[in-house]
Amino acid sequence: MAASYWDSTQKKFWTFTKPQLQLVRQKLEESDRNIVSLYPLPDRRYLSIYFYHQLSKMARPLGIRQQALATAQVYVRRFYTRVEIRRTNPALLLATALYVACKMEECPQHIRMILGEARHCWADTSFTDVTIIGECEFTLISELDSQLIVHHPYRSLTELQNQFQLTQEENSLAWSIINDHYLTDLPLLHAPHVIAITAMFLAVVLKPTQGGMQGSAAGLTAAMQTLGNARNATGGAHIRVQKLVDWLAESQVDIEAVVECTQELISLYEVWESYSDKACKDQIAKFVKARGMDTRRE
The missing domain is CATH 1.10.472.10 (Cyclin-like)
Structure with missing residues (x-):
């Protein structure tokens, strides 16, 4: 193996x-x-x-x-x-x-x-x-x-969740997002750690109390805007997003791939509404x- x-x-x-x-x-x-x-x-x-x-x-x-x-x-x-x-x-x-x-x-x-x-x-x-x-x-x-x-993203999520101080609710939401990505082509397009990072980012930006991602296309669109503007954000929640984006910028993770994964998930949740x-x-x-x-x- x-x-x-x-x-x-x-x-x-x-x-x-x-x-x-x-x-x-x-x-x-x-x-x-x-x-x-x-x-x-x-x-x-x-x-x-x-x-x-x-x-x-x-x-x-x-x-x-x-x-x-x-x-x-x-x-x-x-x-x-x-x-x-x-x-x-x-x-x-x-x-x-x-x-x-x-x-x-x-x-x-x-x-x-x-x-x-x-x-x-x-x-x-x-x-x-x-x-x-x-x-x-x-x-x-x-x-x-x-x-x-x-190779699944779950392992990467487990390894990174403490580094970014995910709450239990955020971790559960990130896990749910990873589950949903298998309904797209993303497992054939991107590395598992890219999927895990996308899931963590969305879990931090979105409210875990939404109780699942299905039907949350509007929230995901807002998350895309946050990804682009995170460096200029202030406040408790935004500081955590900024920390994640700063980490992405300093790492070798392809930010464009994270954006593409987010867009694919937006597309999935949009079509899910008419399934x-x-x-x-x-x-x-x-x-x-x-x-x-x-x-x-x-």
């Missing part, structure tokens, strides 16, 4: 620039132009929210840790840079990604337990045999080139059923 992110397969093979990621996805769609035109899909962020809800439904009854859930989300996002989504049954991939992630995060779940929760989530899908998850596991690992170790679970489910069901993937193996 690579102890450092900088020496890891995540950095070497699974971190892209935005143009690189866009090109990868464009090539996938062009290679399957017929099915892409036949089965239009909702905004990618809507799909990410839907996938997260389904993974959470499976994970919650089994008491699966948040980090394993996050690892599963990363696996799904990586897999769909290699395979066009309309060629898969997302329900099967989500169940398999969670199963593999639990193994990698040392909280393994019996394959029959994962299968059982998957059947509860997708009653209209014929999940009757554990071998289908076993076969999909082989496909998943193969497409990911057996590069299954994921429809049913719309995503129906659009996915169209190509899954039309291509007979609700009953056959991947």
Whole structure:
């Protein structure tokens, strides 16, 4: 296992620039132009929210840790840079990604337990045999080139929270922001410590009493303005923001990357307000059923 992110397969093979990621996805769609035109899909962020809800439904009854859930989300996002989504049954991939992630995060779940929760989530899908998850596991690992170790921002948050004297409420909000970033492309675009620093900055600027970030796009926009003006701010709360920005300026952390991460989160929370679970489910069901993937193996 690579102890450092900088020496890891995540950095070497699974971190892209935005143009690189866009090109990868464009090539996938062009290679399957017929099915892409036949089965239009909702905004990618809507799909990410839907996938997260389904993974959470499976994970919650089994008491699966948040980090394993996050690892599963990363696996799904990586897999769909290699395979066009309309060629898969997302329900099967989500169940398999969670199963593999639990193994990698040392909280393994019996394959029959994962299968059982998957059947509860997708009653209209014929999940009757554990071998289908076993076969999909082989496909998943193969497409990911057996590069299954994921470095998360949680560790960086733990290491830095005392340095910036985060309160318990701010730390909880920062953790929540990190959880939400897995619903974006940020895990494929930026290093974990950049995500953690973004989360800490937003947690200090925003009020922890807001009780979650969903629907807080206006507050995030204000945070962007604070990031630009923090050096001239005064007062207790602003001094803490200034301390963080001063630290960023003196460190080798890319401030532009922090700004980009904040903008991506703003975009996520804006689209979240109009998210429809049913719309995503129906659009996915169209190509899954039309291509007979609700009953056959991947």
